[in-house]
Amino acid sequence: MVQFIKFGFIGASNTLISTAVYYLFVWVDPKLYFIGNVVGWVVSVFNSFFWNNRFVFRDSQFFWWQKLIRAYIAYGGSFIVGSILLALQVQVLGISEWIAPWINMVITIPLNFVLNKFWAFKA
DSSP states (O other): OHHHHHHHHHHHHHHHHHHHHHHHHHHHOGGGHHHHHHHHHHHHHHHHHHHIIIIISOOOSSOHHHHHHHHHHHHHHHHHHHHHHHHIIIIISOOOTTTHHHHHHHHHHHHHHHHIIIIITOO
16 A cells, blocks of 8 residues: 555656646647657656656566566556547547546556556566
C-alpha cells in the first residue's frame, strides 16, 4: 500500500507534466491533440521512471537502463489503451479533447501501477 501511495504522488506529477504538454499542443491547434498526447507521454514516462526508480521500486533485479526500457514498454501498454480511448472519445463520441484525457486516467493509472510493480521494476 505504501508503494501504491508513493506511486500515486509520482503519478500526480506525471499527470501534471503530460497534461501540460498535451494542453500546450491543443492550445496551439486543437488538431494537434494526438501529437501532444505522444510528446506528453514520452516526457512523463521519463519523469516517472526517474522518481519510481529512486523512491518506489528500489529493490529491482535489473540495471537502470533495463528498467528504463521496461518502464517505456509497460507504460506503452497503457499508452496504447489510452490513445485508442482518446481517439474514440474525440473522433467518435465527440468528447472534448480538453476533457477526454481525464476520463482515460480511471483506466490507465491502475494499469500503469500493475505493469510497473509486477513487470518493469520487478524485484
